[in-house]
Amino acid sequence: xxxxxxxxxxxxxxxxxxxxxxxxxxxxxxxxxxxxxxxxxxxxxxxxxxxxxxxxxxxxxxxxxxxxxxxxxxxxxxxxxxxxxxxxxxxxxxxxxxxxxxxxxxxxxxxxxxxxxxxxxxxxxxxxxxxxxxxxxxxxxxxxxx
Amino acid sequence: xxxxxxxxxxxxxxxxxxxxxxxxxxxxxxxxxxxxxxxxxxxxxxxxxxxxxxxxxxxxxxxxxxxxxxxxxxxxxxxxxxxxxxxxxxxxxxxxxxxxxxxxxxxxx
Numbered sequence: 001x002x003x004x005x006x007x008x009x010x011x012x013x014x015x016x017x018x019x020x021x022x023x024x025x026x027x028x029x030x031x032x033x034x035x036x037x038x039x040x041x042x043x044x045x046x047x048x049x050x051x052x053x054x055x056x057x058x059x060x061x062x063x064x065x066x067x068x069x070x071x072x073x074x075x076x077x078x079x080x081x082x083x084x085x086x087x088x089x090x091x092x093x094x095x096x097x098x099x100x101x102x103x104x105x106x107x108x109x110x111x112x113x114x115x116x117x118x119x120x121x122x123x124x125x126x127x128x129x130x131x132x133x134x135x136x137x138x139x140x141x142x143x144x145x146x
Numbered sequence: 147x148x149x150x151x152x153x154x155x156x157x158x159x160x161x162x163x164x165x166x167x168x169x170x171x172x173x174x175x176x177x178x179x180x181x182x183x184x185x186x187x188x189x190x191x192x193x194x195x196x197x198x199x200x201x202x203x204x205x206x207x208x209x210x211x212x213x214x215x216x217x218x219x220x221x222x223x224x225x226x227x228x229x230x231x232x233x234x235x236x237x238x239x240x241x242x243x244x245x246x247x248x249x250x251x252x253x254x255x
Contacts, residue, residue, distance in 0.1 A: 005155055007229055009236045015247040023243055033242040113236055 007115040017102045017109040021078035024100065025049040035059050035068045035087070051075055055083075071095070078102055085115075150202070151228055154221045157201035162186075163194050167203060170217035177213055 013020050023029040031045040035057045043065070044058040055070040067088045074082035079102055084095035097116040102109050157163055166180050181191030195215055198204035202221045206213050 005159070005229070007232050007236070009233060009240065011237075011240045011244070013244055013247060015251060019247055019250065020243075023247060029243075029246060033239055033246055035239075036242070111240070113240070115232060115236065 005117045007117075009113045009115075011111050011113075012105060012108060013111060014108045017078035017104055020102055020109050020111060021081060021100075024081055025075070030055075030057065035066070037061060037066075040066070048072075049075060073097070074099075150221070151224065153201045154203065154225045157197050157203055158225065160194070160197070163198055166191075166194060166198065167217060170204065170215060174214045174216050177215065180215060 023033070025047055027045040027047050030047060031042045036042050037059055040059040040061040042057060043060045044056060046057075047053075047055040047070075049055075049072065051072055051074065053072050055072070057068040057070075059066045059068070069086050071084040072082070073084060074080055081100040081102075083098055085098050086095050099114045099116075101112045101114075104110075158167075162184055165183065169175055169180060169183070177188060177191050177195055180195065181188060184191070195204060195206065198215075199206060203218055205216045205218050207216070208214075
């Protein structure tokens with residue numbers, strides 16, 4: 001019996017649940033925030049926003065093109081969005097699961113993001129993440145040297 | 147580092163082993179003491195301890211006829227750091243999303 005590694009992040013937004021939800025499935029919006037890195041360029045955003053549909057977001061970086069694959073499991077506007085997620089160099093079948101829960105709060109909404117990772121594939125994500133960390137660190141250095 | 151994290155998370159993925167680590171956080175325990183709350187044989191408990199040892203989470207020493215296990219917390223910090231990096235990743239994504247949504251709202255008003 002093994003449990004996935006679970007990461008939870010919660011956040012308040014000054015936006016309606018609908019606007020918040022739609023941003024995840026709208027190619028123009030998703031391309032700007034989802035897997036964009038500061039010195040990369042998002043060169044492809046394809047989103048097939050149906051249950052079972054897939055999405056591909058490609059971020060062009062100095063180190064090469066980083067592919068991010070998604071597959072939608074639950075699309076319940078504006079409350080819940082669940083998708084499988086994998087990024088280079090994870091292979092087909094090595095998915096992690098991201099769930100979004102959106103509830104109205106005051107004049108805005110609260111988003112809770114849960115990222116479940118099978119420990120078996122933690123290593124692959126770690127490599128990907130290292131790439132991101134390096135990019136962010138180099139950016140921080142560039143700013144510090146200014 | 148990558149393979150090591152793999153082993154750490156695999157070790158942590160099991161509820162029995164997490165309970166053993168929780169018990170060890172209170173001090174050294176023999177394998178028999180670790181097995182007791184889980185209605186488990188010595189051999190069964192020993193297998194779990196071996197998985198924890200491989201991940202560097204537990205150190206074993208002989209004390210007379212007993213084997214005592216001790217918690218090694220360093221790999222836990224590595225795993226935590228890895229999770230923190232993901233947390234940072236999503237927090238940054240959500241920051242950008244927040245800014246985008248605010249800009250959209252202002253445009254609409």
